[in-house]
Amino acid sequence: MTDSKQNGLLGLARRAGKVSLGHDAALTAVKQHSACLCLVASDASERLCTEFARAVQAFGGNIPLIKSDYTMAQFGQVLGTKTTAVLTVDDQGFAARIAELIGRE
Secondary structure (H helix, E strand, O other): OOOHHHHHHHHHHHHOOOEEEOHHHHHHHHHOOOOOEEEEOOOOOHHHHHHHHHHHHHHOOOOOEEEOOOOHHHHHHHHOOOOOOEEEEOOHHHHHHHHHHHHOO
16 A cells, blocks of 8 residues: 555545544444544554454444555655554445555555
């Protein structure tokens, strides 16, 4: 996920308040069924990946869980934070378009 369109959409979704950043916020979004897409950094731990795979399956089985090409630092740079290993996109429109762009790579 290194396309400038994807960067722009993630940044726009963040500014619109439609992104939950970090472990606790993303897990809450999944549990409350507000998450539409879950992205995990390429250098996130296996424990984190497994935890979110189980959470998505248990609480919202239809939420796409994608292991991104971005590292934690790259997510942070795109979203204006230090680093983040996991995030959810909490808007169906943003999520669908980002997932579509990722699928084209």
